[in-house]
Amino acid sequence: MPELPDVEIFKRYMNATALHQNISDVEVFESKVLKNISASDFKSYLKKKDFLNTDRYGKNLFVQTSGQYLLRLHFGMTGFLKYFKNNNGLRHVRLLFSFTNGFKLAYICQRLLGQVSLENSISDFVDRRNLGIDALKMSLEEFQDAAGRTKQTIKSLLMDQRKIAGLGNIYTDEILFQSGLHPKNITKNLHKKQVKKIYKNINRVLLHAIDCKVDPERFDKSYLLPQRSKRGECPRCGTSIERIQISGRTSYFCPKCQKK
DNA sequence: AAAATCACCTGTCCGC
DNA sequence: TGCGGACAGGTGATTT
Numbered sequence A: 001m002p003e004l005p006d007v008e009i010f011k012r013y014m015n016a017t018a019l020h021q022n023i024s025d026v027e028v029f030e031s032k033v034l035k036n037i038s039a040s041d042f043k044s045y046l047k048k049k050d051f052l053n054t055d056r057y058g059k060n061l062f063v064q065t066s067g068q069y070l071l072r073l074h075f076g077m078t079g080f081l082k083y084f085k086n087n088n089g090l091r092h093v094r095l096l097f098s099f100t101n102g103f104k105l106a107y108i109c110q111r112l113l114g115q116v117s118l119e120n121s122i123s124d125f126v127d128r129r130n131l132g133i134d135a136l137k138m139s140l141e142e143f144q145d146a147a148g149r150t151k152q153t154i155k156s157l158l159m160d161q162r163k164i165a166g167l168g169n170i171y172t173d174e175i176l177f178q179s180g181l182h183p184k185n186i187t188k189n190l191h192k193k194q195v196k197k198i199y200k201n202i203n204r205v206l207l208h209a210i211d212c213k214v215d216p217e218r219f220d221k222s223y224l225l226p227q228r229s230k231r232g233e234c235p236r237c238g239t240s241i242e243r244i245q246i247s248g249r250t251s252y253f254c255p256k257c258q259k260k
Numbered sequence B: 001a002a003a004a005t006c007a008c009c010t011g012t013c014c015g016c
Numbered sequence C: 001t002g003c004g005g006a007c008a009g010g011t012g013a014t015t016t
Helices: A004-016 A039-047 A122-131 A141-148 A155-160 A169-177 A192-211
Strands: A023-028 A051-056 A060-065 A070-074 A079-084 A093-101 A104-109 A113-118 A242-246 A248-254
Touching: A004 A051, A004 A060, A004 A079, A004 A155, A023 A039, A023 A122, A023 A169, A051 A122, A060 A248, A070 A079, A104 A113, A104 A155, A141 A155, A141 A192, A169 A192, A169 A248
Parallel strands: none
Antiparallel strands: A023 A093, A051 A060, A060 A070, A070 A113, A079 A104, A093 A104, A242 A248
């Protein structure tokens, strides 16, 4: 699930729940999600610390702690957070933070594709991973620069975290649908006007998704996202949505509205 | 340089 | 009912 808008919603969820809480205990049920740190080091560092603040960069959620390090949470395809007092049979809980107020925060990740680590700073992490600028903080000039030379398809460019951080399969398809552009267009062949249109739609689509709390039922009728299924129809012209593979991912698009 | 392929994982759905 | 395969909103390494 988690692309930029989802992670932004998780951030707000953290702010409304586990933030400013003092950690009394940390349990690691699946150490595979921990990167560059052992379960025991992870636990001993976080115990007795407070969660102070949150930041988001691309698809990563950073939680500032009262110690030296930031907690980084990445959610893979199936991760999310759950704050609760009484566990009602939650499945796939990989990490569990207990707080002195009696509540707990679970990091849940069915497919174990998420990553959790401790980081010195966001900029260190961004440099190490060569991440591009966050999709919501990128300027038009920066986007034009990223799009200017590459022979990548536009779909690949938008999903390339080293060029733009935060877009994934779903929202990339939505941005290209809203822009009326076929996902296999070669980026450097796009006209200046089209590049600008994509840029505007990156911001518009992401902010709309956040506004809707990423609930597809709340999305505007003009959105492709709720139609992502075999029998889906274009909300604009009624044509059956097609699907193709691009760099290993399934792309959904309207063959009539999205031109090469 | 960019795309394809595989690997990492678990779970669900669909067709035979 | 059971089994096999396809597929799922991510990323990284390796191969074409």
